[in-house]
Amino acid sequence: MSNRIDRRFKALAEQHRTALIPFITAGDPEPGWTAGIMHSLVAAGADLLELGVPFSDPAADGPVIQAASERAIAQGVSLVRVLEMVREFRQTDVATPVVLMGYLNPIERYGHAEFARDAEQSGVDGILMVDCPPEEMAHLRGKLDEHGIYPICLIAPTTTPQRMSLIARQGSGYIYYVSFKGITGANRLQETRLEQPIREVRAHCHLPLAVGFGIKGPESAAAVAGLADGVVIGSALIEQLADAESEQQACTRATDFLAPIREAMDNTGL
Amino acid sequence: MDDDAGQIQHTHSVSAGLDYPGVGPEHAWLKDIGRAEYVGITDEEAMAAFHQLTRLEGILPALESSHAVAYGMQLAAAMRSDQTILINLSGRGDKDVQTVAELEGISL
Numbered sequence: 399m400s401n402r403i404d405r406r407f408k409a410l411a412e413q414h415r416t417a418l419i420p421f422i423t424a425g426d427p428e429p430g431w432t433a434g435i436m437h438s439l440v441a442a443g444a445d446l447l448e449l450g451v452p453f454s455d456p457a458a459d460g461p462v463i464q465a466a467s468e469r470a471i472a473q474g475v476s477l478v479r480v481l482e483m484v485r486e487f488r489q490t491d492v493a494t495p496v497v498l499m500g501y502l503n504p505i506e507r508y509g510h511a512e513f514a515r516d517a518e519q520s521g522v523d524g525i526l527m528v529d530c531p532p533e534e535m536a537h538l539r540g541k542l543d544e545h546g547i548y549p550i551c552l553i554a555p556t557t558t559p560q561r562m563s564l565i566a567r568q569g570s571g572y573i574y575y576v577s578f579k580g581i582t583g584a585n586r587l588q589e590t591r592l593e594q595p596i597r598e599v600r601a602h603c604h605l606p607l608a609v610g611f612g613i614k615g616p617e618s619a620a621a622v623a624g625l626a627d628g629v630v631i632g633s634a635l636i637e638q639l640a641d642a643e644s645e646q647q648a649c650t651r652a653t654d655f656l657a658p659i660r661e662a663m664d665n666t667g668l
Numbered sequence: 669m670d671d672d673a674g675q676i677q678h679t680h681s682v683s684a685g686l687d688y689p690g691v692g693p694e695h696a697w698l699k700d701i702g703r704a705e706y707v708g709i710t711d712e713e714a715m716a717a718f719h720q721l722t723r724l725e726g727i728l729p730a731l732e733s734s735h736a737v738a739y740g741m742q743l744a745a746a747m748r749s750d751q752t753i754l755i756n757l758s759g760r761g762d763k764d765v766q767t768v769a770e771l772e773g774i775s776l
Contacts, residue, residue, distance in 0.1 A: 454675040455689075476673035507674030 401546050402495035402523045403571035406445055407606040407627060416623040417572075418443055418660055419608055420652075421499065421632030422639065423450040423466035424483055425475030431645040433486040438649035440494050443660030448526070448630060451480050451500030458528045458576075460583035462633040466640065477504040477513070481520040488521035497524040497550055497571075502538075510541040518545035524571045526550040532561075532568035539568065553599055555579055562602035572606040572628060575599055580611065583633025587612030589621035596625050616662030623663040631659065682711035682771070683731030683764070713738040718761060718768065728761030731768075 410417050420439045424432050436447055450463060452470035459467065484496050498517070505513050505527065517525070524547060530538065532551060539549055551569030553562055554576040565573070575596065578586040592609065599607060608628030613619050619629045638655045642648035669677045669689040681687040698704035709717075714731060717738035721729050729737055733755075740755045747753070761768075769776050 454677075471675060476675075478673070503670060503676065504674030507670065507672065 401548060401571070402493065403446065403497070403548055406493075406495050407572060410445060411606075411627070415445075416626060416663055416666075417445040417606070417608065417628035418619070418656070418663060419446045419448055419610075419628050419630045420444050420635050420656060421448040421450060421463075421610070421630055422652075423452055423463060423470055423636060424480040424498075425452060425470035425473060426466040426636065427469060427640055427642055427648065428645065429470070429473050429475050429479060429483070431642075431648050432483045434645050434649050435639065435652050436483075436487045436494075436496075437491065438652040439656055440491060442653040442656035444494070444656060446495045446497065446628070448497045448499045448632070449480065449484065450632070451477055451498050451504060453501040453504060455503075456501060456528075458581060460581040460633055462583045462636050462640075466636050469640075477508055478516075481516055481522070484517075484520040484522055492521070495523040495571075496521065497526055497548075498522055499526040499550075500528070502527045502530045505538070510538045511544075514538075514541040514545040514547055517547055522547060524548035524550045526552070526574060528552065532565050535568055550574055552576055553603070555595055559598070559602060562599060566603035566605065569603075569605060572608050573599065573603050574630065575607055575609045575626070577609050577611045577613070577622075582611055584612055587614075587618060587622075589618060589625075592622065592625055616658045619659045620662040620666045624666045629659075629663065631656075682714060682767070683735070684767075685730070685732040685759070686735070707739055709735040709738045715768070715771065717741060718764075722761070727757070728765075729757050730759030730761050731764045733757040733759055734761070 407417060422435060439447060452467035452475050454471060456464055456467060480498065535549060542549055548570035550571050551565045552574045553565055555578060577592060580586050596607065606627035608630050609622050609626040610630030613622055613629055613631050614634040619631060622629050635655055638651045639648050642651055671677065676689050679687050679689045699706055714734040718729060718731060718734040721727050721737050736755050740753050744753055
């Protein structure tokens, strides 16, 4: 089965380009702005969008994304609402893959089958559930498969080779490699130290490899772009959007933030 | 302990180890198969049990364990004197002395 994620990574590979994957928290800073911000990110060069589903107990998120989630939850953003945002985005963009990133409990509440059905109808291509280990994924995975939605899996620096193989079998679309032991947005990324672990992951997983956590701007994005198939940027972008006063301003900031990163990534190796 | 959207609710307990909105799979299973029964104890009941065991036995129970002591005392009141209750004190209360002092306005 092929979905937008496969098609996008295939097209990028043919062009020898690395996917730029911005992450924003759905509904932050204003629920009504999210679809507009997503369009601005695409216009500035995003290849795939990760949309954070706000959750009250985020285990992997640093302070920036936690605060964004809290702001969104305070404005009533639920999983239902996030799917509406994707539907709104899809009215004018049917090509850019959208991955929901979050935690399992809202999906447990929603119901696996109901969620998979509604997510497909909204135009979601993949879900990345931080707290759903591959061993526990079977039931949800079955429902996602019925609707062509990919489970995206994480691999961390602490993942053993045996688990990498298991994760490679369970995951689809791409592997999200967590660049260091820590939380999102921390200042711990050392690009030069990624080479060896990325080689190790690639030996076990043949899916495209996106790297996230701690990538903050053009320089780190370009360095990681030389090693990976995708670069995820979340906290640094969300910081830009947090205090925007209008949708227009949020969209301008998103574009201004992302465009130089795109440029830096495309210039690596030239 | 979650709402309709699956967001986890805030919790409160005087003991840090119980101030958490989750239940481990073993406990969930024991409850579901009817092998264990689970009851609630208030902060006040737990604090009273903490003092009682400390005064009567010289044993400081952890505030988490104090909940068990409190329920043990409730059970005992309805039992015969030749019946035995076993309470597992899961931790010691030395770590909670600061908390107890703060709650009761005692300066250390």
